[in-house]
Amino acid sequence: xxxxxxxxxxxxxxxxxxxxxxxxxxxxxxxxxxxxxxxxxxxxxxxxxxxxxxxxxxxxxxxxxxxxxxxxxxxxxxxxxxxxxxxxxxxxxxxxxxxxxxxxxxxxxxxxxxxxxxxxxxxxxxxxxxxxxxxxxxxxxxxxxxxxxxxxxxxxxxxxxxxxxxxxxxxxxxxxxxxxxxxxxxxxxxxxxxxxxxxxxxxxxxxxxxxxxxxxxxxxxxxxxxxxxxxxxxx
Amino acid sequence: xxxxxxxxxxxxxxxxxxxxxxxxxxxxxxxxxxxxxxxxxxxxxxxxxxxxxxxxxxxxxxxxxxxxxxxxxxxxxxxxxxxxxxxxxxxxxxxxxxxxxxxxxxxxxxxxxxxxxxxxxxxxxxxxxxxxxxxxxxxxxxxxxxxxxxxxxxxxxxxxxxxxxxxxxxxxxxxxxxxxxxxxxxxxxxxxxxxxxxxxxxxxxxxxxxxxxxxxxxxxxxxxxxxxxxxxxxx
DNA sequence: AGAGACAGCGTACGCCGTACACCAAAGAAT
DNA sequence: ATTCTTTGGTGTACGGCGTACGCTGTCTCT
Numbered sequence: 340x341x342x343x344x345x346x347x348x349x350x351x352x353x354x355x356x357x358x359x360x361x362x363x364x365x366x367x368x369x370x371x372x373x374x375x376x377x378x379x380x381x382x383x384x385x386x387x388x389x390x391x392x393x394x395x396x397x398x399x400x401x402x403x404x405x406x407x408x409x410x411x412x413x414x415x416x417x418x419x420x421x422x423x424x425x426x427x428x429x430x431x432x433x434x435x436x437x438x439x440x441x442x443x444x445x446x447x448x449x450x451x452x453x454x455x456x457x458x459x460x461x462x463x464x465x466x467x468x469x470x471x472x473x474x475x476x477x478x479x480x481x482x483x484x485x486x487x488x489x490x491x492x493x494x495x496x497x498x499x500x501x502x503x504x505x506x507x508x509x510x511x512x513x514x515x516x517x518x519x520x521x522x523x524x525x526x527x528x529x530x531x532x533x534x535x536x537x538x539x540x541x542x543x544x545x546x547x548x549x550x551x552x553x554x555x556x557x558x559x560x561x562x563x564x565x566x567x568x569x570x571x572x573x574x
Numbered sequence: 575x576x577x578x579x580x581x582x583x584x585x586x587x588x589x590x591x592x593x594x595x596x597x598x599x600x601x602x603x604x605x606x607x608x609x610x611x612x613x614x615x616x617x618x619x620x621x622x623x624x625x626x627x628x629x630x631x632x633x634x635x636x637x638x639x640x641x642x643x644x645x646x647x648x649x650x651x652x653x654x655x656x657x658x659x660x661x662x663x664x665x666x667x668x669x670x671x672x673x674x675x676x677x678x679x680x681x682x683x684x685x686x687x688x689x690x691x692x693x694x695x696x697x698x699x700x701x702x703x704x705x706x707x708x709x710x711x712x713x714x715x716x717x718x719x720x721x722x723x724x725x726x727x728x729x730x731x732x733x734x735x736x737x738x739x740x741x742x743x744x745x746x747x748x749x750x751x752x753x754x755x756x757x758x759x760x761x762x763x764x765x766x767x768x769x770x771x772x773x774x775x776x777x778x779x780x781x782x783x784x785x786x787x788x789x790x791x792x793x794x795x796x797x798x799x800x801x802x803x804x805x806x807x808x809x
Numbered sequence: 810a811g812a813g814a815c816a817g818c819g820t821a822c823g824c825c826g827t828a829c830a831c832c833a834a835a836g837a838a839t
Numbered sequence: 840a841t842t843c844t845t846t847g848g849t850g851t852a853c854g855g856c857g858t859a860c861g862c863t864g865t866c867t868c869t
Contacts, residue, residue, distance in 0.1 A: 351816070351817090352816075352817085374855080374856065374857085375856080375857065376855080385817065385818050386858085387817080387819080387858075387859090387860095388816070388817045388818075390859095391815080391816055391817070392816095395857075395858075396856095396858090443681060446678060446681060446727055447678060453757075456761060457758065459758075460757075460758035460759070460760045463760035463764060464759075464760045467760060473763050473764060473767045474767060476760075476764065477764045477767065477768060477780065478788050478789075480764075481785035481786075481788065481789055482785075482788060482789035482792050482793075484719075484721070484726035484727065484789065485720070485726065485727055486719070491716075491719035491720065492681055492719065492720055522688075522691070522692070522695075523692065523694075523695040524695070524699075525696075525698035526695045526698060528708050529708060529711065529712045529715075532708045532709060533712060545712065545716070550713060550716035551716075553713050553717060554713075554716055554717035554719065557717050557796045557797070558796070560796060561793070561795065562792070565792075587848085609824080609825065610825080610826065610827080611824085611825075611826090620848065620849055620850075621826085621827085622828090622848080622850080623848050623849075625828095626846080626848075627847090630826075630827075631825095631826065
């Protein structure tokens with residue numbers, strides 16, 4: 340008649356569950372709200388319990404980054420390097436847009452995570468298979484820079500700070516604050532033109548996706564030109 | 575005979591002095607060691623004294639960014655847009671290399687600082703003066719991305735974390751840890767080739783400056799081509 | 810039945826940013 | 840000369856953070 344504990348015995352923690360909960364928390368509440376204490380609370384557990392599954396907070400976010408990076412689609416097979424690289428980068432971009440805190444997290448790490456190394460390695464492999472010399476592949480990877488990972492930071496992108504201010508910016512900068520146009524006339528002009536066919540005269544900003552692909556294609560075409568003319572280290 | 579206080583009456587604080595001390599502290603000890611308390615101590619003052627000169631920590635680092643950005647040389651006059659842009663970006667790069675914490679700080683801000691807006695505005699102006707349409711200038715600014723500011727993050731650049739670990743990495747990864755070459759064969763190959771004429775077989779890595787200019791010129795030449803063929807929004 | 814290993818708990822420490830009340834000295838106004 | 844106000848530095852205190860360390864209850868293997 341032992342009244343066995345009828346409390347539902349919640350499924351035990353695991354590194355997997357911790358990382359997933361952390362990613363969810365960062366996605367919803369912003370990276371600033373990711374504390375060991377908040378995360379523990381979300382998991383219905385005491386903060387120190389987490390340390391049985393992750394070594395410390397740095398290692399936690401490293402794990403979170405790897406979880407996200409693994410969402411990136413593998414490279415297309417049976418196509419030319421250019422198409423393969425382009426599509427993979429756009430896949431990476433889609434992933435990082437779902438998790439806006441990741442790009443900053445990646446840049447804050449002092450050491451690349453295994454998943455990122457694997458991703459970069461595979462990207463290099465695509466170039467090599469496409470006939471690139473080791474040297475050219477190397478320079479090209481540098482040239483792509485963070486764009487390889489699907490971001491190039493839209494300087495001060497608001498999405499990245501989602502949840503930082505709670506609500507996700509329902510305010511388009513209705514009228515950019517008056518002196519702006521005087522102090523920064525060139526930027527102002529761009530801002531106005533960029534919102535060409537929008538209802539509001541100013542504010543929607545520009546099409547991030549277009550800008551990203553514009554830059555990506557500019558690079559890819561420059562790279563293709565180098566490749567076709569048999570680039571050698573003599574510059 | 576009033577023994578007037580002979581204590582040297584240290585020069586009073588000012589926003590200027592606070593910002594300069596903060597930049598110096600971040601330069602020397604790394605951005606992680608920049609706390610209001612440490613900064614106050616450096617200035618021989620109690621932490622709360624700082625708040626008479628800066629609103630809060632975010633506003634402090636915004637001010638620090640502006641101090642640094644203002645070190646960037648103005649654009650060259652009397653030259654073509656390409657040369658002007660190239661040299662200015664290289665100047666920005668030199669500045670940001672002196673203050674390795676800045677690029678991350680910039681990316682962490684949710685709003686661009688005035689000095690950055692001024693810098694970007696001036697850069698747009700250089701393109702416009704060079705005959706670029708508003709539209710093309712806009713896209714081109716996006717294409718340059720963070721390279722406009724002289725960095726493109728050398729993914730996990732060690733310099734950026736200077737002081738983070740105290741001593742500035744006297745360890746070249748003497749032998750990259752064995753399984754590396756197995757797990758990431760393409761990266762390994764690059765790493766080996768990159769250290770071609772070095773004494774150690776592996777480790778020095780690559781010439782960051784060369785890589786930066788390689789990518790910069792790749793972009794500038796692609797941009798020049800667009801410009802010369804009279805780019806219009808039809809892509 | 811006893812011995813480990815494992816996972817979650819509780820407490821505590823030293824950092825952090827900063828709100829708030831206070832106070833000395835320096836002008837400014839009387 | 841006296842008072843008032845402003846300015847800039849002080850002291851205390853609060854809540855939040857990451858995490859070291861020791862305890863406890865449960866599950867497994869012998």
